[in-house]
Amino acid sequence: MRVWNTSANWTAPLTRRAALRGAGAVLALPFMESWAYSLARATGAPAKSTVKPPLRMGIFTVTGGTVLESWRMKTAGPLTRMPSILRPLEFAKDDVLLLTGLSHGGHSENLNGHENCAFKHLTGAAKVGKMAGRRYASISVDQAAARVAGAETFLPSMEFGLSNHETQYSFRSVDEPVPYEDDPRLVFDRMFRGRKPVVPNWQRRAAAASGAAVRDSAPTDTYERSVVDAVSEEAKTLRNKLGTADKQKLDQYLDSVRSLESRVERLEARLRMEAADMKEPGPSKLVTPTLPDRKQPIHKMKDLVYRDPEKHAEYIRVMSDLWVMAFQTDSTRVATLAVGADDAMFPGVVTVGYETHCHTLEHQGNAGRPEDADPISREALRQIHMWYTSLFAEAIRKMKSIDEGAGTLLDNCLVMYSSYMADGGHGTHDYPILLAGNAGGTLKTGRQIDFPKNTPVSNLYVEMLERMGAKVDSFGESHTSKEQRFNGRLPGLV
Amino acid sequence: MRFPLFIAFSLNLSLVVQANAADPPSFIKDGKPLLTQYCTRCHDAKKQEGGVDLASFPDDAAATAKRNLWKRGYARVLAGEMPPEDAKQMTLADKAKLTKWLSEAGEYLDCDLSRRDPGPPPLRRLTHQEYISSIADFLFVHPDPRNDLGLPSEDAGDGHFDNQAAILRISPTLMEKYFAAADKITDSLFVNEGAKNRVLNPKPGPKLSERDAAKQILTNLARKAFRRPPTDEDVNRLLAFFDKAIAKGGTFEDGIRATIKPILVSPRFLFRVEEDRPGKTIGVAVDDYELATRLSYFLWGTTPDDELLRAADAKQLTDPAGLEKQLARLLKHGRAQSLSDALANNWLMMKSFPRARPSQEFFPTFHDDLKRPMTQEVRMAVDYLRTADRPITDLLDADYTFVNETLAKHYGIPGVTGRDMRKVEFKPEHHRGGLLGMGGILAMTSHTFRTSPTQRGKYVLEVIFGTPPPPPPANAGTIKDDDPKKKQPRSFREQLSQHATQASCAGCHKKIDPLGFALDNFNAIGEWRVGTKDVPLDVSGVLPGGQKVDGYAGLKAVLVSRKDEFTQNAIAKVLEYALGRELDGQDECTVREVFAAMKKADYKFNVMVTEIVKSVPFRQRRAKSEK
Incomplete structure (x- = not known):
C-alpha cells in the first residue's frame, strides 16, 4: 500500500509561511542540539572528556497509599536493612532516598476521598475540586518539569498507565487534566511513529555540537505541513465569525495545531541526529518491551488486569519497560507511570484471609492508625504494596544496568516512587515517598530523612523542579500552606 | 412497530409560567459593593480562585443569568466557609445584607418569553462517539475510537454527559491523535472497495473530467463533514490538495486521498460551529443548518443525513411544521437509540x-x-x-x-x-x-x-x-467489621x-x-x-x-x-444533554414549561423530547454582544 499521507515529500514551491519559518530557523539555535551545545560552551572542551547526559525525571506512582509501619524505618539515618515493603529494593538501597513526614494540606470541593488525594498528589494544589463535572487543581510537577525539560525532546512529556476519572494526577493548568494512555501499544506508537528506537550516543552528540553547530535546514514542504497550513488558515478565517468565548475555544485549536507543527519540525531534526547515532549508538542495549497482540482490544486486556495478578504484573512490566525506554531513547525527559488500581483483585498475591479486592482491603485495613485496622486486611495490603515494589524494583534494576557513557541511566534520573494516597483511608498525611537515582549528583542517597509532620509535599516538588532546570519561586502550596516551612524547600537532600 | 401520532405541535408557548413579579435583585446597586469589599480579592477575573469569578458582570442582566453561582455563594457564605479564615471577615450587618442579596439573586427567575435568554451557546467539539458516527456517515468506515484510533478516553464522571462543551477541550496531544487518526481512517477507506466506491462518486469518464469529478466529490464530502454547503473557498482549498497530488504524478485516487485528512482535521468538522450574529432580542434563531446539526446530534449523535440537509436547504426547519416533520422522522428512526443510550450511560450511570x-x-x-x-x-x-x-x-x-x-x-x-x-x-x-x-x-x-x-x-x-x-468528608472512615469491645451487632x-x-x-x-x-x-x-x-x-x-x-x-x-420531582429532574438531564452545557439562569423556565406539557400528556418521553426541541434555548442562541 502506498502511504501518501505520512511520508510523501512534496516538492511544490514553499508557501510563504513555510519560507518564513525557514528563515527563522537559521537565526535560532537548532533546539535538538541545544543541550549538548550549551553543555559544550559551559565545559569548554567537551569533545575529549566525558559529558553527562541530561537529567530525566520519572514518576512511578501506585494506588492505595501504603502501610506506613512497613514502608519506613523507625528512625532516620542510613538505610541499613530496607523496611519490608521496600525489601525488593535491597540491591539498590544505596541509590534511594526515603523521605517521611511530607503531606498535602489544601481544600477540596465536591470531591470524594480518592479524587481529593489524586488531584493533590502531583499538584500540591491549595484548592482542588469539581464544578459541573469539570475538574480543577493546579499545574502538576510533571507538567511543570515538561515546560523546562520538554523543549529538547521528541515529546515534552509522557503520561501513561492506569488512571481513571477519579485518579487524575496530571494537570497542564488549573482545569486541564492530562489524560493517561492505558494502551501499551499506543504508548509505543506515540514514541516511535515514523521513528526507529536507537540508543543515543551522548558523547558523539556533545562532540558534534562542540564543532560548528548544525543548523536546522529549512523545513521541507511535506504533506503534513500543508495540512497544518490549510487548517490554520481555515481556523483564522473562521475565528472572525465567532463570539468571544468561542474564539477562545478556537484558539485552543490553533495552539494545538501550532504545537503539532513544531513537533513535525522536531521530528525532522531528531531523525537526522538519530540516523547518526544509528551508525554509532550508545553503549547500552536497547530495552525492548514485549507489546501485547495488536488484535486484543484494550478493554479486554484491562479486564484481565483487574482480575488476574499475573496479567496485571505483565501489564506493569510492559509499561515499565516503555517508561525506561522513553528515557533510554531520550524520547522524553519527563515520564509519569500510573500503576495499579484500587478496584483490582489480588488472589495469590494476598495469602491471608478471604478478601482479595484491593479497595475493600484498603477500607478494612484502613487508616493511618494501625490500631483501628483489621490486622488481616492490613497484612494483605502490605503484601500488595510489596508486590508493587517488586515490579518497581525490576524497572530500577534495568535503569541501573543501562550505561550511558557517563554514569548509568539511573544516575542521570530523578525518580519518585509514591502513591496518590498516603494510606488506604484516603489519608493525605505522611505520604510514602522514595526518590531513586542521585539526580546527577544532586541528591545524597542511601538514607531516610524525617521531616517535621505536615511539611508540604510541594516543597519536594520545588526541589525536583529546580534540579530539572526550572527557576521556581513557589509551587503548589509550598509558600501558602498553613504548614509552610523551610522557605518552601527541603533542606538536607544533598 | 406502530409509531404514535405526535401531539399537536405549537410554537406559541402560551403557557403561563409563574414569573417573579418583583424587580430583579440589582447586582450593581446591592451585590457588587459587598462582593468587592469581601470577595473579589480572590474571585476576580484574573485570579478566579476555585474557578469562581464574581467581578466580571457588566450589568444586572449578566449577573441574574448566573443563578447557580449565587446559589452556591449563598450556601458558602451562610455556612461561614466564605470568606475563608485568613481573609477579611464580614461584619454581621454586612453578612446579613450579602446573604439576603445572594439568596434573592439565586432564586430570582424571570420567565417572560419576550425577555428569554437562550443561555450561552458554547462552541462544541465532537465527542469521540460523535466523531466516529459522523465519519461512518460520509466515509462509510467504522473504526473503533479507542482500539483503532487510540483517542484518549473521555470520561465525564458519574452522572455527567460526555458531550458537555466545558469538558470537551482540545489539547496538543489530542490534536496529534486527530492527525494520526485521519491517516488511519484514510488508509482504511482506500482498502475498503465498498466504501471507496461510495465516496469516489461520480467517477470521471468521457463526459466528466477528473478535476470536475473531484470537485463534485469534495463538495459532497464537505457538505456532510461541515454540515452545510461548502463555499467556493472551501472547495478550492481542498482542490488544491487534489491538484498538488496530481502534479506530483499521482492518480485520480491519490488526488482524492490527499483531501481526506484536511477535511478530518478541519476545525469545522471537529467543532460544531455556529455563527455569532446580532439580534434585536436577547436570543436570535439559529439558521436552518445549525438547527439541523443540533437536532441530528441530539437525537442520532451524528451529522445530519441527506434528507435533513435538504430540509435545511429548503429552509423548512425554521418553519414549525417543517421542524415537526423532521423531528418526528428522526425520533421514530432506529438511530434515535443514540439518545436512549446516552441517557442510559450517562444519566443512569450505566457507563460505570x-x-x-x-x-x-x-x-x-x-x-x-x-x-x-x-x-x-x-x-x-x-x-x-x-x-x-x-x-x-x-x-x-x-x-x-x-x-x-x-x-x-x-x-x-x-x-x-x-x-x-x-x-x-x-x-x-x-x-x-x-x-x-x-x-x-x-x-x-x-x-x-x-x-x-x-x-x-x-x-x-x-x-x-x-x-x-x-x-x-475526606477523612470519613467506613464501617468496621468487628470491634471486640462492643456487643456484636446482630x-x-x-x-x-x-x-x-x-x-x-x-x-x-x-x-x-x-x-x-x-x-x-x-x-x-x-x-x-x-x-x-x-x-x-x-x-x-x-x-x-x-x-x-x-x-x-x-x-x-x-x-x-414523587413522580413530578423525578420527571423534572429527567427533563433537566435531557435538556443538559440537548444543549451540551450545565443548566443555569432561565433554563429553569424551560424545564417548567416542558414539565407542564408532559403533565398534560401522561408524562410521555416523546413529549419531553419534542418540547425540548421546541424550546427557546434549543432553537435560539444568544445574540451577538454589543461590545
Whole structure:
C-alpha cells in the first residue's frame, strides 16, 4: 500500500509561511542540539572528556497509599536493612532516598476521598475540586518539569498507565487534566511513529555540537505541513465569525495545531541526529518491551488486569519497560507511570484471609492508625504494596544496568516512587515517598530523612523542579500552606 | 412497530409560567459593593480562585443569568466557609445584607418569553462517539475510537454527559491523535472497495473530467463533514490538495486521498460551529443548518443525513411544521437509540457498570453472560419509552421489562429461553418493575461481597431526584467489621447504624440509608432474597419528613408519589444533554414549561423530547454582544 499521507515529500514551491519559518530557523539555535551545545560552551572542551547526559525525571506512582509501619524505618539515618515493603529494593538501597513526614494540606470541593488525594498528589494544589463535572487543581510537577525539560525532546512529556476519572494526577493548568494512555501499544506508537528506537550516543552528540553547530535546514514542504497550513488558515478565517468565548475555544485549536507543527519540525531534526547515532549508538542495549497482540482490544486486556495478578504484573512490566525506554531513547525527559488500581483483585498475591479486592482491603485495613485496622486486611495490603515494589524494583534494576557513557541511566534520573494516597483511608498525611537515582549528583542517597509532620509535599516538588532546570519561586502550596516551612524547600537532600 | 401520532405541535408557548413579579435583585446597586469589599480579592477575573469569578458582570442582566453561582455563594457564605479564615471577615450587618442579596439573586427567575435568554451557546467539539458516527456517515468506515484510533478516553464522571462543551477541550496531544487518526481512517477507506466506491462518486469518464469529478466529490464530502454547503473557498482549498497530488504524478485516487485528512482535521468538522450574529432580542434563531446539526446530534449523535440537509436547504426547519416533520422522522428512526443510550450511560450511570464490584468469588453467577443482559435491560427499557411512546414514569414502576434466559433465571421468571432479549410482563411475585429492580443498577451500587444501602440510597437521590448528597468528608472512615469491645451487632443494619451516630455523618445518612435499605431484599447482584433467623433483613425505614418506606414495593409507592420531582429532574438531564452545557439562569423556565406539557400528556418521553426541541434555548442562541 502506498502511504501518501505520512511520508510523501512534496516538492511544490514553499508557501510563504513555510519560507518564513525557514528563515527563522537559521537565526535560532537548532533546539535538538541545544543541550549538548550549551553543555559544550559551559565545559569548554567537551569533545575529549566525558559529558553527562541530561537529567530525566520519572514518576512511578501506585494506588492505595501504603502501610506506613512497613514502608519506613523507625528512625532516620542510613538505610541499613530496607523496611519490608521496600525489601525488593535491597540491591539498590544505596541509590534511594526515603523521605517521611511530607503531606498535602489544601481544600477540596465536591470531591470524594480518592479524587481529593489524586488531584493533590502531583499538584500540591491549595484548592482542588469539581464544578459541573469539570475538574480543577493546579499545574502538576510533571507538567511543570515538561515546560523546562520538554523543549529538547521528541515529546515534552509522557503520561501513561492506569488512571481513571477519579485518579487524575496530571494537570497542564488549573482545569486541564492530562489524560493517561492505558494502551501499551499506543504508548509505543506515540514514541516511535515514523521513528526507529536507537540508543543515543551522548558523547558523539556533545562532540558534534562542540564543532560548528548544525543548523536546522529549512523545513521541507511535506504533506503534513500543508495540512497544518490549510487548517490554520481555515481556523483564522473562521475565528472572525465567532463570539468571544468561542474564539477562545478556537484558539485552543490553533495552539494545538501550532504545537503539532513544531513537533513535525522536531521530528525532522531528531531523525537526522538519530540516523547518526544509528551508525554509532550508545553503549547500552536497547530495552525492548514485549507489546501485547495488536488484535486484543484494550478493554479486554484491562479486564484481565483487574482480575488476574499475573496479567496485571505483565501489564506493569510492559509499561515499565516503555517508561525506561522513553528515557533510554531520550524520547522524553519527563515520564509519569500510573500503576495499579484500587478496584483490582489480588488472589495469590494476598495469602491471608478471604478478601482479595484491593479497595475493600484498603477500607478494612484502613487508616493511618494501625490500631483501628483489621490486622488481616492490613497484612494483605502490605503484601500488595510489596508486590508493587517488586515490579518497581525490576524497572530500577534495568535503569541501573543501562550505561550511558557517563554514569548509568539511573544516575542521570530523578525518580519518585509514591502513591496518590498516603494510606488506604484516603489519608493525605505522611505520604510514602522514595526518590531513586542521585539526580546527577544532586541528591545524597542511601538514607531516610524525617521531616517535621505536615511539611508540604510541594516543597519536594520545588526541589525536583529546580534540579530539572526550572527557576521556581513557589509551587503548589509550598509558600501558602498553613504548614509552610523551610522557605518552601527541603533542606538536607544533598 | 406502530409509531404514535405526535401531539399537536405549537410554537406559541402560551403557557403561563409563574414569573417573579418583583424587580430583579440589582447586582450593581446591592451585590457588587459587598462582593468587592469581601470577595473579589480572590474571585476576580484574573485570579478566579476555585474557578469562581464574581467581578466580571457588566450589568444586572449578566449577573441574574448566573443563578447557580449565587446559589452556591449563598450556601458558602451562610455556612461561614466564605470568606475563608485568613481573609477579611464580614461584619454581621454586612453578612446579613450579602446573604439576603445572594439568596434573592439565586432564586430570582424571570420567565417572560419576550425577555428569554437562550443561555450561552458554547462552541462544541465532537465527542469521540460523535466523531466516529459522523465519519461512518460520509466515509462509510467504522473504526473503533479507542482500539483503532487510540483517542484518549473521555470520561465525564458519574452522572455527567460526555458531550458537555466545558469538558470537551482540545489539547496538543489530542490534536496529534486527530492527525494520526485521519491517516488511519484514510488508509482504511482506500482498502475498503465498498466504501471507496461510495465516496469516489461520480467517477470521471468521457463526459466528466477528473478535476470536475473531484470537485463534485469534495463538495459532497464537505457538505456532510461541515454540515452545510461548502463555499467556493472551501472547495478550492481542498482542490488544491487534489491538484498538488496530481502534479506530483499521482492518480485520480491519490488526488482524492490527499483531501481526506484536511477535511478530518478541519476545525469545522471537529467543532460544531455556529455563527455569532446580532439580534434585536436577547436570543436570535439559529439558521436552518445549525438547527439541523443540533437536532441530528441530539437525537442520532451524528451529522445530519441527506434528507435533513435538504430540509435545511429548503429552509423548512425554521418553519414549525417543517421542524415537526423532521423531528418526528428522526425520533421514530432506529438511530434515535443514540439518545436512549446516552441517557442510559450517562444519566443512569450505566457507563460505570463494567466497574461493578461484586466478584465471582462471592457471586459465581455474576459472569459476562449475566452482565451483558443486565446492561441491555436498562438500555432497552429507556429506548422502549421512545419506541412505544411510554411515560417516563415507567422507569419508576412498570409491569414489564426486558430479559433473556440467563437474566430471567436470575430474576426467577420462568419460561424464557435463548440468548435474545425480549419483553416480559411481571407478576407481583417477581417483586420487580422499574429501574431500581434491575440487576444492573443493583449490582453497580454494591460492594464485592455485600449490598451497599448507602450507595443505593445515593443513587436514588442523585439519579432519580437529582439531589445528590455532598461527598463524605475526606477523612470519613467506613464501617468496621468487628470491634471486640462492643456487643456484636446482630445485623449489618445495626452495624451501619452504630457508625452513623456521629452528627456529622447522620445528617446525610438519615436521608440516604432508608432509601437503600428498602432495596435490601435484592442481594449484591440483584437476586431476590428474604431474611432468615440467622441473617435477618430489615427493609423498613423512615424518610426525613416522616414518610415511612418498607421494602421495594413501599419504595416504589414513594417514588410514584414523587413522580413530578423525578420527571423534572429527567427533563433537566435531557435538556443538559440537548444543549451540551450545565443548566443555569432561565433554563429553569424551560424545564417548567416542558414539565407542564408532559403533565398534560401522561408524562410521555416523546413529549419531553419534542418540547425540548421546541424550546427557546434549543432553537435560539444568544445574540451577538454589543461590545
